[in-house]
Amino acid sequence: MTGFFSQDLLFGLMGGLGLFLFGMKIMSEGLQKVAGNRMRKILAALTNNRYVAAFVGLAVTAIIQSSSATTVMVVGFVNAGLMSLVQAIGVVLGANIGTTITAQLIAFKITKFALPAIGIGTLMKLFCKDKKNIYLGEILLGFGILFYGMSVMKEAFDPIKGSEQFRQVFLLVDNHPLLAVAIGALMTVIVQSSSATIGITLALATSGLISFEGSVALILGENIGTTVTANLAAIGTNVAARRTALSHFLFNFLGVTYMLVLLPYFVEFVNAITPGDADLVVTTQQQAHEFGLAVGDKPYIARHIANTHTLFNIINTLVFLPIIGVLANLATRLVPGKDSQLDFQLKYIDSRVLNTPPLALSQARSETNRMALLALECVDETLQFLDKADLRMLESLRKKEDLLDLLQREIIDFLVAISQRPISQEASREISSLMHVVNDLEKIGDYCENLWQLxxxxIEQRIRFSSVAEAEVVDLAQKTREFVSFIQKAFERRDQTIIEKAQFMENQIDTLEAQLRDNHIQRLNTGECSVNPGLIFIDMIHNFEKIGDHTHSIARAIIGKK
Incomplete structure (x- = not known):
């Protein structure tokens, strides 16, 4: 009989946990599809105010229902230079509170709605045409699967309530808080989801297998285990991103440490603010019917555990928010190294000068020149990458292209804001020209991206060009680079006398590109070149020619013809 029950437990736990994780994934992905892009924009636009950062982290995580997704996003932003270490710590502190919403939802006795939610969610996902309704269907489907998995796990634990062996095992958890913390952390590391391990804890506790105090210790351990996700996401990133992930571990670990010391008082506090006796056990069929549970279950413990999870993270956030700087310094000492990164902040634009349009326009011009210098750097690094074939250079190139995209958005928004002020016709024409310049510079970054992808x-396909083809690409690349450099300097000087030379350089690039195409066709005909290298060769010279086109377009904007 014991073997039957242990197999039943194993299969039920595996299946229930699998359903829970799958449901969590579908629900979180659905929520991110509905709100994800807006969430990323909100995170990327954070100020340095630590309290705002924490609130945004809380809100984003509560909406997308995944602290892992939030912390991974934050690590990505820090890695890209979009967010400082102090900002990131604030966001992750808030995310810790936001993730407790999952436990609060699970604590509601809504398991009976799991199957209808699965049915309605599936119908919406399969038969709705509107994307928003499809995403809402995914959310509902995930929600239903999550709760169904929860009920499967709970039912798997029900048959072992009378087993003395299992009771002895769980008594260890109840009597040794440090062991419970270690088990909670290990479980979370293994399943890579604090929500899932909290689900298991709720199932164990509701089935009456562990006491409330034992559950609290498990919850504390799960808060340590969940930090592993961010630290895994930080592998291979820059120093600042690794410091962010370490900070996540530090404040959860330190929080658990002081909470263990204060454990009896913390448990007493949770009991005081949560209705019902956490360790009350259903003893009669009448009670079981009243609570919608089985005999031996604990009807109130789920809410106590959910409140424990939320309160721990609220208290921990309140403790560490005022000393984020200290935490950042500690993480900096523990992860030494100089972090070289691009400045992803606007250097010259300040929205406070919008009421003085001439000054605002001057700032926009300076920021655009910064963008032109960055585009030139992007071209230079792309040529170096094509020459050296060093994949380690790609990270820097991607960051530069991301910064070009960011600058394009910010400068255009700023120029639009200036245009809405009372301005002269001359200023209006310059705004139009600057918009063209900014868009063309961003396009140069896009074609650089195409080139490094080629x-x-x-490198991946081990394709080699003939020495003639290699020399031809270098020649065209150099002429393109010279054209971009010439136009950047002309923009900086506001030189209006450049059009003849610009036209000459553009014609030179166009003529050379056409000539190289003809040469390539001849090599194909004579068998000197094969198809695969040829396709990449043609794409490369085409992208250089397009960079030339957009550079010439900038020249036209400089002299006021665009």
Whole structure:
């Protein structure tokens, strides 16, 4: 009989946990599809105010129902230079509170709605045409699967309530808080989801297998285990991103440490503010019917555990928010190294000068020149990458392209804001020209991206050009680079006498590109070149020619013809 029950437990736990995790994934992905892009924009636009950062982290995580997704996003932002270490710590502190919403939802006795939610969610996902309704269907489907998995796990534990062996095992958890913390952390590391391990804890506790105090210790351990996700996401990132992930571990670990010391008082506090006796056990069929549970279950413990999870993270956030700087310094000492990164902040634009349009326009011009210098750097690094074929250079190139995209958005928004003020016709024309310049500079970044992706393909597929083809690409690349450099300097000087030279350089690039195409066709005909290298060669010279086109377009904008 014991073997039957242990197999039943194993299969029920595996299946229930699998359903819970799958449901959590579908629900979180659905929520992120509905709100994800807006969440990323909100995170990326944070100020340095630590309290605002914490609130945003809380809100974002509560909406997308995944602290892992929030912390991974934050690590990505820090890695890209979009967010400072202090900002990131604030967001992650808030995310810790936001993730407790899952436990609060699970604590509601809504398991009976799991199957209808699965049915309605599936119908919406399969038969709705509108994307928003499809995403809402995914949320509902995930929600239903999550709760159904929860009920499967709970039912798996029900048959072992009378087993003395299992009671002895769980008594260890109840009597040794440090062991319970270690088990909670290990479980979370293994399943990579604090929500799932909290689900298991709720199932164990509701089935009457562990006491409330034992559950609290498990919850504390799960808060340590969940930090592993961010630390895994930080592998291979820059120093600041690794410091962010370490900070997540530090404040959860330190929080658990002081909470263990204060454990009896903390348990007493949770009991005081949560209705019902956490360790009350259903003893009669009448009670079981009244609570919608089985005999031996604990009807109030789920809410106590959910409140424990939420309160621990609220208290921990309140403790560490005022000393984020200290935490950042500690993380900096523990992860030494100089972090070289691009400045992803606007350097010259300040929205406070919008009421003085001439000054605002001057700032926009300076920021655009910064963007032009960055585009030139992007071209230079792309040529170096094509020459050296060093994949380690791609991270820097991606960051530069991301910064070009960011600057394009911010400068255009700023120029639009200036245009809505009372301005002269001359200022209006300059705004129009600057918009063209900014858009063309961003396009140069896009074509650089195409070029390094082609270079990446060459490396992965081990494609080699003939010495003649290699020399031709270098020649065209150099002429393109010279054109971009010439126009950047002309923009900086506001030189209006450049159009003849710009037209000459553009014609030179166009003529050379056409000539190289003809040469390539001849090599194909004579068998000197094969198809795969040829396709990459044609794509490369086409992208250089497009950079030339957009550079010439900038020249036209400089002299006021665009």
């Amino acid at each position: 270079g990446e393909r060459r």
